[in-house]
Amino acid sequence: MNTENSAPFGGGGGLYIHIPLCKQACHYCDFHFSTSLGKKEAMIAALKRELELRKGEFANENVETIYFGGGTPSVLELGEIHDLVSTVYKHYKVADTPEITLEANPDDLSLQKIQALAKSPINRLSIGIQSFFDTDLKLMNRAHSANEASESLKNAVRHFDNISIDLIYGMPDMTLDRWKKNIEKALSYGVPHISSYALTIEPKTALANFVDKGLIRPASDELAQEHFHLLYETLLQEGFICYEISNFGKPGYFSQNNSAYWQQKKYVGIGPSAHSFDGIRRGWNIGNNTKYIKALEKGELPMETETLSTKDKYNEYVMTGLRTIWGVDVTRIQKEYGEKFKDYLLMQSKKFREEGLLVLEEKVLSTTKKGKFLADGIAADLFMINLS
Template identity: 60%
Template sequence: MSSNFPKQKTKPESLDQVEVRYNSSPLGRSGGALGLYIHIPFCKQACHYCDFHFSTSVKKKGELVDMLCKELELRKDELPGKEVQTIYFGGGTPSLLASKELDQLFDTIFSNYRVAENAEITLEANPDDLSREKLELLKASKINRLSIGVQSFFGEDLKLMNRAHNATEALESIQMAKKYFDNISIDLIYGIPDMSEERWKKNIEIALELGLPHFSCYALTVEPNTALKKFIDKGIIKPVDDDAAKAHFEILTKTLKVAGFVHYEFSNFGKPGYFSQNNTAYWTGKPYLGIGPSAHSYDGESRKWNVNNNTLYIKSLQKGSIPAEAEKLSVKDKYNEYVMTHLRTMWGVSPEEVRERFGEVFKEYLLEQATQHLNEGFLKMEHGNLHVTEKAKFLSDGIAADLFLVDLDTQTI
């Protein structure tokens, strides 16, 4: 892609002028909503594909929960005036939390934050943790949404990924969870080596027969320093086939559309009224606090991330210090993030909002960069916004990259 703005007849704003106008604009700031993300860094065993921060030893679980509460208390004034609309327990495996540990976290949250009456409160759970007793305890808590990490309903897939549950547990956990929760999402993974189109279709069929309102579906990716990467390099597992993953994605989108699901973000499908409020807030630029080791935070102007080491996290919080690094976002960063996140959604990228947030020069740059993709049918303009077309959805990240601004400081316009 070209890194230059289209030529202008008038002198463009300087970087400083753009920064001042953006930061003073109401559209450059998020509203009064806030998300809380709580990272629970423990798992029973390591999935072969996972590169998230976790430990398979739970010896420090109680101590770490104490420090999660301490961090929540220390950061309560970080985003003043915000009402918490979503609380998300991610990981790791949050369903490993005991009832008293969940209660401890909720007591701390509700004592230190203003939580909306109808806040969406999600807990990620693994099928093997969802016994009837566990579900009764979760139902009695403030949790009102479950995200169940099924990944596949077939044993061969689960074995390849080294999941802790089996195919029977995957199915039975959902059937049981439906007796306690209405708002349930499950994760499914496609593009798994040796997963045929027929098996993927069957996965979708089983999921639909369960009558769930939301699915999060991801292509299997090979991350560095994972067991999956090592096994592929050694020839133990076949490489991931991008063409097969693309075919699986197309089957997924067509099947779920017929079933009445809205494809509201690249990896997420929901029935009306069941979109993930937590993730939608991320994609639309709302602020959030990330609590726990490796958790990230965003306030509209900067990003912050905690150390990804349980011991260092605990020791630092015991001394009253939050072990985090921060990065101030430039206007270029904000523009690129806006394009990246919004293009993945059903709402698309608004050139007018780009103009209001960043200035006319950014809008014209966006439209210039979009021209080729519009001509090739990869992008379309609908209701004033840029959207990825159906045939190009699997390429959306690459298209977004073509709309990015590479270098703002050295522009000659």
């Protein structure tokens, strides 16, 4: 279990398994998925084959976390989940008590399915609630209703201890009062983890089209920031720790899988469009279901890789570090990237420290409460653009 300042897990790594299937397309989503479930059997076979082909990447480490993301992994049957988990255990060394997370939508979580999942290897649920108001859910084109959201949580907390829910703020026409009611409703179920993101208008999504046509007006940045600060203050009062800008967990309930990403631990991404990282290289699979399946049927990995430069590694560490309670360790910058990077970081961060957006304590640079919502923009100003 995690404490506020501990590392997320030991010397192993994580497996991310991307299930690129959904019942319907959410208007805001730009992740890779398909609403056609006709190739589900072939997709699962391909995922199993990729797991087998890539087992060498974990030859010397334990798998500490297994994360089913998507898409909508809860469209899988229990037998299909068991099949994939069994494949992992067959080809990898797995820790004694791995965190195994399933992302799920409320409309998939009948009482019977929750009870069955509780008896399966899955020990953590991440439920895509997004909102407890039908107005918001319809705008997002979610497949569930507000009532289904409530029912799924009511049943889930009876059978799972480790539950996270997703909420979206900065919605068009979402008042501060309605956002407050969303937070209060979420807290009423006693869940130990909440992930909450500002709605972003991604290019080529239905939501972007609505905005272009003037059918909806996005929330202002100022209102979204108010939503964030209300969330932050409320959850901290309830004993949550904002260990990453969008993630709040009770002590012992931080997401081990996600913490690995932010602390730049090794992870292997399985499935179409999934990304991988080993500390030196990044890899990404092709974002096309048909091509992915055909490649794996031939025993080929449909994957591209790039070796990260020192500048790339520095920029990624700054970006992820500023989003978390672990911050950016200046001593690590000097040791791993060199004196020039350390001096540059201190020089570029000076104005943000003077403005009270960043703080440097015990050689760790981190955001203040005032600077949290602005972390991504601040990080961009700390990036090393060139080495001259």
